[in-house]
Ligand SMILES: Nc1ncnc2c1ncn2[C@@H]1O[C@H](COP(=O)(O)OP(=O)(O)OP(=O)(O)O)[C@@H](O)[C@H]1O
């Protein structure tokens with residue numbers, strides 16, 4: 004389990020750190036290990052329907068993620084990993100079952116609250132980076148901070164220093180390597196100071212040396228107190244996690 008001590012050197016908004024000191028009781032039947040729950044997934048099923056065809060992408064999955072934990076979700080292609088990550092990230096809704104983020108039941112939340120939760124508590128790193136090609140690195144990182152009205156401008160320089168890219172602020176994504184683009188995507192996911200970072204195959208398109216750097220960065224962010232969930236096929240990354248969740252045909256094992 005990663006340390007939950009806040010470190011002063013992180014350099015970006017510390018909104019998520021205050022949550023770490025917020026006591027919250029463990030779910031019924033859960034062993035009390037000290038850290039409260041960041042995510043509770045309870046009997047979640049996701050069925051995609053196209054015409055008469057049904058795909059049960061997630062099938063009655065139950066698990067918890069504690070604050071400060073580093074969880075690796077693994078499984079074969081089509082096992083439901085991206086679907087599960089999108090459900091946890093409140094980007095999609097389950098067909099049945101419930102998901103709680105920081106103790107809040109997503110299904111009970113009004114749209115405006117859900118939007119705030121997504122913006123302020125959850126950082127999402129997409130497999131293919133999802134950077135806007137016409138914006139600079141700094142503008143890409145700042146973009147999510149501009150959603151939802153007046154807010155304090157983010158310290159983009161500090162964020163880019165955190166991912167060792169301060170010298171690339173004015174570059175465009177096409178001028179970056181894959182590893183650099185992934186670091187920009189991570190900086191962007193952190194811009195609103197989330198408590199939970201969700202990353203879909205963050206090393207999926209990278210060579211082993213570049214992957215190692217991303218793995219170190221994710222581990223260091225987790226060491227700063229961020230709860231990290233990665234979907235990965237990368238054994239080196241999964242080996243750094245506190246715990247693994249194996250998905251097989253939509254069902255959770257281990
Ligand atoms: N929007 C959708 N509509 C219909 N079926 C979908 C949709 N999204 C995913 N699926 C199906 O749900 C199942 C799980 O897909 P998912 O993308 O979650 O798998 P995955 O484990 O992330 O796979 P990969 O490792 O290839 O990324 C697959 O059978 C997929 O075809």
Ligand SMILES: [Mg+2]
Nearest residue numbers: 084085086203
């Ligand atoms: Mg996927």
